[in-house]
Amino acid sequence: MIRRWPRPLSSLYARAIAVLVLAVLVSHALSMALYHFEFVERLTETQEERLAEKLEAMKHLLESAPEDAREAIAHTIGGATIEAHWNRQNAIASTPDGDEFARSVAARLAERLTGVGADDIRVATGTSSDSATQPRLLLVSMRLSDGTWVNASSGVYHAPGGGLKSALVSTILMALAVVPVGIWLLRIAIRPLRVFSEAAERLGRDVHVPPIPESGPAEVAQTARTFNDMQKKIGKLLTDRTSMLAAVSHDLRTPLTRLRLRAELVDDLEQQGKIVADIVEMEEMVNSTLAFFRDDAVAEAVRPLDLASLVRTVVNEWTDMGHEVALLDCPPCAIEGRPVGLKRALVNLIENATKYGDRARVSLGRGPSEAILTVDDDGSGVPQEKLEEVFEPFVRLETSRSRATGGVGLGLALVRSVVRAHGGSVKLENLAGRGLRATLRLPLSPGGAA
Numbered sequence: 292m293i294r295r296w297p298r299p300l301s302s303l304y305a306r307a308i309a310v311l312v313l314a315v316l317v318s319h320a321l322s323m324a325l326y327h328f329e330f331v332e333r334l335t336e337t338q339e340e341r342l343a344e345k346l347e348a349m350k351h352l353l354e355s356a357p358e359d360a361r362e363a364i365a366h367t368i369g370g371a372t373i374e375a376h377w378n379r380q381n382a383i384a385s386t387p388d389g390d391e392f393a394r395s396v397a398a399r400l401a402e403r404l405t406g407v408g409a410d411d412i413r414v415a416t417g418t419s420s421d422s423a424t425q426p427r428l429l430l431v432s433m434r435l436s437d438g439t440w441v442n443a444s445s446g447v448y449h450a451p452g453g454g455l456k457s458a459l460v461s462t463i464l465m466a467l468a469v470v471p472v473g474i475w476l477l478r479i480a481i482r483p484l485r486v487f488s489e490a491a492e493r494l495g496r497d498v499h500v501p502p503i504p505e506s507g508p509a510e511v512a513q514t515a516r517t518f519n520d521m522q523k524k525i526g527k528l529l530t531d532r533t534s535m536l537a538a539v540s541h542d543l544r545t546p547l548t549r550l551r552l553r554a555e556l557v558d559d560l561e562q563q564g565k566i567v568a569d570i571v572e573m574e575e576m577v578n579s580t581l582a583f584f585r586d587d588a589v590a591e592a593v594r595p596l597d598l599a600s601l602v603r604t605v606v607n608e609w610t611d612m613g614h615e616v617a618l619l620d621c622p623p624c625a626i627e628g629r630p631v632g633l634k635r636a637l638v639n640l641i642e643n644a645t646k647y648g649d650r651a652r653v654s655l656g657r658g659p660s661e662a663i664l665t666v667d668d669d670g671s672g673v674p675q676e677k678l679e680e681v682f683e684p685f686v687r688l689e690t691s692r693s694r695a696t697g698g699v700g701l702g703l704a705l706v707r708s709v710v711r712a713h714g715g716s717v718k719l720e721n722l723a724g725r726g727l728r729a730t731l732r733l734p735l736s737p738g739g740a741a
């Protein structure tokens with residue numbers, strides 16, 4: 292079963308970048324967690340130690356100092372990081388029951404400080420005034436042996452839960468930084484894919500295009516080799532098939548000639564006439580087939596040409612021959628093509644229009660990147676379900692199978708083969724009122740398209 296990606300992730304770029312961003316997010320989240328558990332924990336521990344040391348020093352000095360010097364001593368020992376005051380009152384009445392963190396700090400401080408009991412230390416946490424997301428303050432009240440208090444607050448106390456916003460910002464920044472790197476990496480990775488897709492496109496038009504270079508990274512070179520091998524095999528297959536069909540058609544001519552001679556010996560004149568008509572038809576098929584392959588075998592070079600003047604030439608030739616062919620629109624259209632092949636394709640379309648639809652109306656137009664040629668007629672058209680089938684070699688519709696209209700059914704097959712070799716397309720459609728329209732699309736030359 293093929294797993295489907297969500298619609299926005301259908302391009303390789305989107306997928307790879309999604310994977311990269313996800314990888315960055317996960318690794319970043321993991322490292323942040325690690326940082327938190329290792330570093331922040333240790334930082335907290337260090338800060339706690341320093342706080343304990345200072346409180347210890349204060350306790351010793353204050354207990355032996357005169358009361359009027361105590362406030363100054365507390366302040367000096369506190370220094371820049373701890374703001375300490377000596378008071379008769381405790382600033383924190385009791386460690387709040389619900390504050391797990393404060394309680395654990397209180398317990399650890401009591402353990403570290405000598406001569407300080409669990410009840411002599413009260414701890415509370417608070418946020419500093421500027422922002423709720425700033426590191427929290429730790430407030431400590433410590434009782435001295437004479438019942439007076441040291442009230443201290445540790446300013447930059449790092450409490451758990453802080454810094455979520457900065458973590459988020461850094462994660463987003465990292466994810467964003469990954470996008471250009473991803474695009475750049477993919478450019479490198481996708482380049483060979485482009486080469487292959489273009490090569491496949493060229494191969495679709497002409498199997499005899501030169502092979503693609505077998506260079507680049509090992510995987511790419513290997514794929515290029517496989518691609519070239521495949522192209523060689525397809526080319527050989529086509530040549531084999533063509534020469535086999537040509538050989539069969541050629542060899543059929545001798546027995547057909549013999550048959551024709553033998554038909555003369557048939558006594559029943561009506562039967563003889565029918566047999567000869569069939570033989571003539573077969574001979575025509577053989578001859579057309581041979582002509583088809585002969586022309587196919589002549590590799591005509593692609594060259595820049597103006598489709599408009601080619602169309603004008605063909606239309607003039609047909610009107611000169613006495614057919615009713617009108618040219619409606621014919622702006623200049625620069626294309627790259629094989630003039631003989633294109634002319635044969637156009638002749639076949641005009642021939643069909645005059646043969647099955649009495650008269651032809653030819654019109655050339657320019658799309659943004661392609662030339663659009665239509666050939667309309669006033670005939671009875673082609674049944675809807677046969678519009679594709681008539682492109683197959685030797686397919687002729689029953690109603691037109693009279694000898695008067697001639698033909699063996701190779702015309703449209705040839706049109707399609709020529710047009711496809713030019714990277715274009717051809718389709719048939721019935722017109723609203725009466726008649727058939729053949730639409731032929733051919734890419735304009737890169738310089739001519741705009």
Ligand SMILES: Nc1ncnc2c1ncn2[C@@H]1O[C@H](COP(=O)(O)OP(=O)(O)OP(=O)(O)O)[C@@H](O)[C@H]1O
Nearest residue numbers: 643644647672681687688691698699700701702703
């Ligand atoms: N303009 C048209 N109007 C009606 N039917 C058409 C038209 N063009 C083609 N067809 C039908 O499609 C069939 C195939 O056309 P195609 O040109 O391939 O062969 P053909 O004209 O019969 O023979 P050939 O072109 O080899 O001389 C025709 O026999 C005809 O029945």
Ligand SMILES: [Mg+2]
Nearest residue numbers: 643698702703
């Ligand atoms: Mg035809």
